[in-house]
Amino acid sequence: MSELRPIFNALMRGKTGALLLIMQVAVTLAIVSNAAFIINDRLTYLHQETGLQDQNLFRFNLYTFGKQVDIRQQQEVDETLLRNIPGVADAVVINQVPLSGSGDSTSFNLKPSPQQSQSERAAFFMADEHLLNTLGVKLEEGRNFTAADVVYSQYYDKNAAVALVTRQFIDGLFPAGDGLGQTMYLGDIPLKIIGIVAPMKGPWLKDEKPDNVVLIPQVEGVAFKRVLVRTEAGRRDEVMQQVASVLLASESERVVSNIKGVDELLATYNSQDKLMSNMLLVLICVLLLVTALGISGLALFNVGRRTRQIGTRRALGAKKSDILRYFLLENSLVSISGMILGSILALAMSDVLMRHYSLPRLDNWFILYSLCGIYLMGMLAVYWPALRAAQIAPSIATRNV
Amino acid sequence: MLNMTNISKVYRSEMVQTHALRDFNLQVNEGEFIAVTGPSGSGKTTFLNIAGMLETYTGGTYELDGINVGKLTDNGRAELRNQKIGFIFQGFNLIPDLNLYENVEVPLRYRGIKTAERKRRIERCLEQVGLGARAKHVPAQLSGGQQQRVAIARALAGEPRFLLADEPTGNLDSLMARQVMELLESINKDGATIIMVTHDPELARRAQRNIQVVDGQICDFKLYQGGAEQQRATAGA
Numbered sequence: 272m273s274e275l276r277p278i279f280n281a282l283m284r285g286k287t288g289a290l291l292l293i294m295q296v297a298v299t300l301a302i303v304s305n306a307a308f309i310i311n312d313r314l315t316y317l318h319q320e321t322g323l324q325d326q327n328l329f330r331f332n333l334y335t336f337g338k339q340v341d342i343r344q345q346q347e348v349d350e351t352l353l354r355n356i357p358g359v360a361d362a363v364v365i366n367q368v369p370l371s372g373s374g375d376s377t378s379f380n381l382k383p384s385p386q387q388s389q390s391e392r393a394a395f396f397m398a399d400e401h402l403l404n405t406l407g408v409k410l411e412e413g414r415n416f417t418a419a420d421v422v423y424s425q426y427y428d429k430n431a432a433v434a435l436v437t438r439q440f441i442d443g444l445f446p447a448g449d450g451l452g453q454t455m456y457l458g459d460i461p462l463k464i465i466g467i468v469a470p471m472k473g474p475w476l477k478d479e480k481p482d483n484v485v486l487i488p489q490v491e492g493v494a495f496k497r498v499l500v501r502t503e504a505g506r507r508d509e510v511m512q513q514v515a516s517v518l519l520a521s522e523s524e525r526v527v528s529n530i531k532g533v534d535e536l537l538a539t540y541n542s543q544d545k546l547m548s549n550m551l552l553v554l555i556c557v558l559l560l561v562t563a564l565g566i567s568g569l570a571l572f573n574v575g576r577r578t579r580q581i582g583t584r585r586a587l588g589a590k591k592s593d594i595l596r597y598f599l600l601e602n603s604l605v606s607i608s609g610m611i612l613g614s615i616l617a618l619a620m621s622d623v624l625m626r627h628y629s630l631p632r633l634d635n636w637f638i639l640y641s642l643c644g645i646y647l648m649g650m651l652a653v654y655w656p657a658l659r660a661a662q663i664a665p666s667i668a669t670r671n672v
Numbered sequence: 673m674l675n676m677t678n679i680s681k682v683y684r685s686e687m688v689q690t691h692a693l694r695d696f697n698l699q700v701n702e703g704e705f706i707a708v709t710g711p712s713g714s715g716k717t718t719f720l721n722i723a724g725m726l727e728t729y730t731g732g733t734y735e736l737d738g739i740n741v742g743k744l745t746d747n748g749r750a751e752l753r754n755q756k757i758g759f760i761f762q763g764f765n766l767i768p769d770l771n772l773y774e775n776v777e778v779p780l781r782y783r784g785i786k787t788a789e790r791k792r793r794i795e796r797c798l799e800q801v802g803l804g805a806r807a808k809h810v811p812a813q814l815s816g817g818q819q820q821r822v823a824i825a826r827a828l829a830g831e832p833r834f835l836l837a838d839e840p841t842g843n844l845d846s847l848m849a850r851q852v853m854e855l856l857e858s859i860n861k862d863g864a865t866i867i868m869v870t871h872d873p874e875l876a877r878r879a880q881r882n883i884q885v886v887d888g889q890i891c892d893f894k895l896y897q898g899g900a901e902q903q904r905a906t907a908g909a
């Protein structure tokens with residue numbers, strides 16, 4: 272430790288720009304740790320488990336313009352046709368598409384309206400008894416829909432009486448954990464909870480409660496339909512190319528459009544987050560590079576400025592390793608001072624971000640990781656100038672007065 | 673204790689070879705005070721650098737206290753320099769960012785001397801050169817003569833057997849030069865061997881022995897007992 276004292280004193284007395292560099296290291300640490308934390312937060316979000324096989328799922332729109340077409344009957348024909356295409360695992364007409372970023376949610380209550388009661392919001396998917404299998408989600412408790420549960424409605428003139436739910440949802444509505452078998456209300460419509468399904472996400476990952484999902488066995492007879500298809504792994508492209516011709520061959524007075532993989536929809540939905548992560552990553556790299564250059568630059572400048580003093584030190588008995596160590600220690604002092612300052616700055620910055628951008632509190636580990644990273648980088652940056660300093664000949668001390 | 677036989681030094685740059693020293697032979701005994709004179713570019717600094725192991729030589733053999741210097745590694749030379757040799761430079765070469773205390777401390781740290789012993793030596797040496805009260809000053813706050821005295825204190829702190837001085841008074845006015853010279857003489861009386869390069873014949877005359885270097889060789893040396901006649905004889909030669 273005592274070896275540091277004269278180095279520290281020299282730093283303080285010298286007009287070495289050390290203070291500027293300390294600030295630079297501090298700012299770098301503050302920004303890098305916060306940016307790394309945000310990136311990690313986004314990556315965790317982007318790579319979260321959705322419970323759905325988005326790469327095997329695709330969707331399309333089906334709009335019937337033929338006035339003579341019996342929509343209800345044609346739908347059954349269509350579903351059978353789709354399910355028979357080789358490579359298709361299952362298919363349903365559905366009211367909204369999971370992970371697509373668009374859809375509906377509603378509140379489910381313990382008592383029929385207008386009575387006030389405990390209520391829980393959820394995204395709701397409506398389709399026939401193939402819904403769970405098409406989503407590829409497992410039933411965990413209770414029973415699945417049967418054909419008998421399915422209600423075909425026209426402008427909601429009839430309503431289904433049962434529902435499947437996710438555990439997150441049911442535990443929200445029934446905190447005691449006794450929800451299975453109980454009845455909840457959509458407005459004044461009673462829905463008996465007959466089963467609990469494995470965790471799956473609704474249409475919006477960024478929803479406050481993305482895991483709240485309710486499945487209802489009901490199909491609305493409308494001219495504009497969304498269709499969700501799950502294929503066997505690796506066969507989706509092949510199936511996607513066929514759907515239009517298969518359906519139009521059966522009934523031509525309609526339009527098949529917007530055939531898209533669910534992973535594609537998800538990617539579009541998440542593109543902002545990806546972009547932000549990438550930009551933050553670039554920011555981190557640039558900052559680290561600039562700081563490394565700053566450290567190298569100041570060290571090189573100091574080597575040049577101190578050529579004579581280094582020669583003198585060599586003449587007075589310093590070994591090459593002593594000179595090397597001097598520069599490494601000096602850089603350590605600058606780095607560590609910058610890091611102490613930077614840690615405080617990082618916390619302050621996190622506080623501001625938390626308040627204005629609803630981000631979670633900075634995890635202290637990220638300060639520590641960034642700290643280690645910057646310290647190592649600083650040491651690497653100073654090593655080459657320090658080696659050059661060590662090569663200065665002792666005879667410089669007596670030459671070129 | 674210092675023994676050079678047929679030392680030569682050649683500087684090679686792309687085009688030119690400079691024979692800075694050739695067939696340089698010299699023996700220095702313990703306790704001597706030697707003044708080295710000679711025209712500019714004759715090889716005085718080169719000789720001093722080789723004697724102090726700041727530079728390697730091209731040919732010949734050099735023994736210091738029985739150690740063959742040519743066989744040492746860079747680290748070995750640094751260690752030997754640190755232990756046996758004190759340097760005094762024309763430009764003082766104090767480290768501007770360190771105060772006087774820290775400046776004198778530099779060679780002691782490289783030798784790994786403990787804090788208490790360092791403190792004792794630094795205080796004693798600064799006292800010896802008359803700057804004990806100014807330990808906390810930085811070099812820029814001192815006059816040239818004072819700076820050179822600090823440099824001497826720094827050289828002395830390691831208790832070297834050898835003091836090598838390259839024009840120690842070259843940057844000083846005559847009054848300060850005389851003070852520095854008196855300091856060197858008293859150090860010599862205390863037992864240190866001193867080799868001093870100087871352009872000042874008056875100072876050279878005060879040394880026990882004078883060496884003249886011309887064209888990289890010793891051309892003439894004479895023992896001075898401070899006699900004015902001999903001084904004139906040399907000057908006229």
Ligand SMILES: Nc1ncnc2c1ncn2[C@@H]1O[C@H](COP(=O)(O)OP(=O)(O)OP(=O)(O)O)[C@@H](O)[C@H]1O
Pocket residue numbers: 683684685690691692710711712713714715716717718719
């Ligand atoms: N690093 C070097 N490269 C090439 N030539 C050198 C180098 N150092 C010294 N010389 C040459 O060696 C010769 C001796 O130089 P040296 O410095 O020893 O002379 P000097 O007697 O000390 O001169 P001065 O009285 O001016 O200090 C000169 O011709 C000089 O140009």
Ligand SMILES: [Mg+2]
Pocket residue numbers: 716717718838
């Ligand atoms: Mg010279």
